[in-house]
Amino acid sequence: MTSYREWDAAYVLGSLSPDERREYEEHLETCESCARQVAELSGLPAILSTLPQQQAVELLDEPQDMMPTLITAARKSRRWTRIGIAAAVVTAAALGAVLAVVLRPSQPTEAGGVTTQLTQTVPSPVTASVTLVEEPWGTRIDVKCEYGGQPGGRALPYTLFIADSSGALTRVGSWSAGPGTSMTPTATTDVPRGQITRIEIRLATNDRTVLEARF
Amino acid sequence: MIVRAFFLGQSVAELATLLNVPPDIIRARMYYGLRALHLALQQTPS
Numbered sequence A: 001m002t003s004y005r006e007w008d009a010a011y012v013l014g015s016l017s018p019d020e021r022r023e024y025e026e027h028l029e030t031c032e033s034c035a036r037q038v039a040e041l042s043g044l045p046a047i048l049s050t051l052p053q054q055q056a057v058e059l060l061d062e063p064q065d066m067m068p069t070l071i072t073a074a075r076k077s078r079r080w081t082r083i084g085i086a087a088a089v090v091t092a093a094a095l096g097a098v099l100a101v102v103l104r105p106s107q108p109t110e111a112g113g114v115t116t117q118l119t120q121t122v123p124s125p126v127t128a129s130v131t132l133v134e135e136p137w138g139t140r141i142d143v144k145c146e147y148g149g150q151p152g153g154r155a156l157p158y159t160l161f162i163a164d165s166s167g168a169l170t171r172v173g174s175w176s177a178g179p180g181t182s183m184t185p186t187a188t189t190d191v192p193r194g195q196i197t198r199i200e201i202r203l204a205t206n207d208r209t210v211l212e213a214r215f
Numbered sequence B: 001m002i003v004r005a006f007f008l009g010q011s012v013a014e015l016a017t018l019l020n021v022p023p024d025i026i027r028a029r030m031y032y033g034l035r036a037l038h039l040a041l042q043q044t045p046s
């Protein structure tokens, strides 16, 4: 027998085929838990529809730049003014964060922050992701840095830099890592989450950027 | 997934073909995605 438990979202998004839709609606008449799930989600399409379609579609191409795009869109859109700019910007930011996660389902969200995979600027065995967590005093940056290869090689020093919207570049942390190891350094900054425009990991020996993420 | 379904009007079947994953997985991604959105909006003040 078909399990309909996960059909609710496709249903409210209008994404089921006419046959599936009929089948699911028949099921809803007999299944209280599915009907309750649909009721829970029923307000979301209205919220989604306040986002301009053009902007939403552009998000598909560049999910990592979604947040600023959404916020700018929210400020420009006349639709938003009806619900108030402040509320709109907050909602768009939340939506941006969620859409980023939804569009890249391999990247987990941790409590209070969004995890972003850094891109390699030069080929290297090092991969990393950062989780930015908004704090009352600024931003906490949790780094997860994996160094591929067999353990036992020489450890190298790495530094973490952030760029903010004024263009300033600040060193916020450092650690050393060798082949076959995984490091999870945490850095902090007084720069608010929304003003961090770029994060770089550099190899300290030559100050060359090996990984970066742009926001 | 949500953007594709809602803004582009792509169906579960179309997305399954396009992304080369079973329809069940598409529905599940929508399921978790919309729930994440629901949660984020509830946690948002105002």
Ligand SMILES: [Zn+2]
Pocket (backbone or CB within 6 Å): A004, A005, A027, A031, A032, A033, A034, A035
């Ligand atoms: Zn059911």
